Amino acid sequence: MPPLKFAVLAGDYIGPEVMSAALRVLAALAQRENLVLEYTEAAVGGAAIDRHGQALPESTLQTCAAADAILFGSVGGPKWEKLPPAQQPERAALLPLRRHFTLFANLRPGLLYPELTGASPLKPERIPQGIDILCIRELTGGLYFGLPKATTTLPDGDIQAVDTMVYRKSEIERITATAITAARARKRRLCSIDKANVLETSVLWRQTVTAYVARHAPELTLSHLYVDNAAMQLVRDPNQFDVFVTENMFGDILSDEMAVICGSLGMLSSASLGTGRNSRGLPFGLYEPAGGTAPDLAGRGIANPCAQILSAALMLRYSFGLEQSAARLEAAVRRAVTGGFRTGDIAFGGAYLGTEAMADAIIAHL
Numbered sequence: 220m221p222p223l224k225f226a227v228l229a230g231d232y233i234g235p236e237v238m239s240a241a242l243r244v245l246a247a248l249a250q251r252e253n254l255v256l257e258y259t260e261a262a263v264g265g266a267a268i269d270r271h272g273q274a275l276p277e278s279t280l281q282t283c284a285a286a287d288a289i290l291f292g293s294v295g296g297p298k299w300e301k302l303p304p305a306q307q308p309e310r311a312a313l314l315p316l317r318r319h320f321t322l323f324a325n326l327r328p329g330l331l332y333p334e335l336t337g338a339s340p341l342k343p344e345r346i347p348q349g350i351d352i353l354c355i356r357e358l359t360g361g362l363y364f365g366l367p368k369a370t371t372t373l374p375d376g377d378i379q380a381v382d383t384m385v386y387r388k389s390e391i392e393r394i395t396a397t398a399i400t401a402a403r404a405r406k407r408r409l410c411s412i413d414k415a416n417v418l419e420t421s422v423l424w425r426q427t428v429t430a431y432v433a434r435h436a437p438e439l440t441l442s443h444l445y446v447d448n449a450a451m452q453l454v455r456d457p458n459q460f461d462v463f464v465t466e467n468m469f470g471d472i473l474s475d476e477m478a479v480i481c482g483s484l485g486m487l488s489s490a491s492l493g494t495g496r497n498s499r500g501l502p503f504g505l506y507e508p509a510g511g512t513a514p515d516l517a518g519r520g521i522a523n524p525c526a527q528i529l530s531a532a533l534m535l536r537y538s539f540g541l542e543q544s545a546a547r548l549e550a551a552v553r554r555a556v557t558g559g560f561r562t563g564d565i566a567f568g569g570a571y572l573g574t575e576a577m578a579d580a581i582i583a584h585l
């Protein structure tokens with residue numbers, strides 16, 4: 220097995236803390252499974268602004284391009300908030316990275332272990348088995364990238380702003396293909412979410428998803444929901460979904476709704492997969508926690524490293540094809556957490572561990 224080559228972009232505030240814990244857990248896993256890790260660390264976000272004057276230096280981009288995957292922490296925070304919007308760490312690092320590698324598919328597992336239902340704002344009786352769903356969000360099209368995008372002053376002195384929601388059939392087909400692969404690996408149920416009663420892009424979305432699934436995955440059970448209904452259904456009965464797929468802005472909103480019902484951001488991972496293939500012929504991807512840099516926790520060694528560790532598991536699965544290693548890592552996190560080893564965000568006021576002790580507990584459960 221050739222070495223696992225990945226770029227490590229830890230970022231800011233809790234980013235380096237949870238990354239260092241995740242790398243230690245990965246090293247322990249590698250030792251047990253005879254895997255060789257070959258990773259290169261590079262600056263990104265505020266840390267890169269401080270060191271190199273820009274959030275995504277060319278050298279960092281080159282490190283990523285030479286790797287088979289990117290393990291990303293999180294970027295941004297109060298230290299850089301006074302910079303002009305276009306230079307802010309998230310906008311100047313994460314969005315260009317997504318664009319550069321055409322990371323069009325964002326996979327976000329919504330996972331809440333039954334033992335942690337108390338961390339969810341939903342009533343426990345709505346989620347007796349916890350939550351286990353998967354959100355697939357289109358990440359490089361739609362309203363966030365469509366042109367024209369402008370604010371203009373009209374002849375009558377009024378001011379008008381325009382954003383453009385645009386999708387091509389080919390963009391919808393490639394995200395549908397990703398959703399099919401994910402649904403096949405789970406319960407073979409796929410829900411496509413749109414607003415086809417109002418939006419042209421959604422009419423094309425629904426037609427395209429329907430035709431593509433009928434042609435390429437007739438064995439799947441496909442359903443459709445309008446996004447407003449989906450937002451309600453997600454809090455009413457989240458487990459009625461298994462895999463859902465949706466366009467960029469709807470996915471942005473629904474995935475955050477999903478994050479809140481799953482308890483702590485400290486537990487939620489994500490994968491962003493691109494059109495490119497890595498040196499193993501597998502999808503090049505960027506793997507990161509769903510949450511941000513948590514400046515309120517930074518420097519205290521108490522952030523939950525699980526989201527970063529679970530993101531590393533997704534990297535093993537999707538960019539390195541190591542399903543068993545990924546599953547072993549996920550099972551270790553689950554056993555540690557359900558066995559009572561917890562950081563403050565999921566300890567419900569009881570005794571809790573710091574970031575490094577949590578990593579030790581996970582290593583012990585590998």
Ligand code: NAD
Pocket residue numbers: 233237292293294295296297309313483484485486507509510511512513514515516521522523524526564
């Ligand atoms: P946040 O996700 O950093 O924090 C929201 C809440 O979740 C906080 O209470 C925090 O303590 C908690 N939390 C997050 N991660 C946790 C962890 N690992 N363990 C325990 N608790 C955790 O969101 P925010 O406070 O709105 O943003 C802080 C900064 O992060 C901002 O600068 C924002 O722009 C940036 N951000 C970056 C990314 C990214 O890099 N992908 C994503 C979101 C926010």
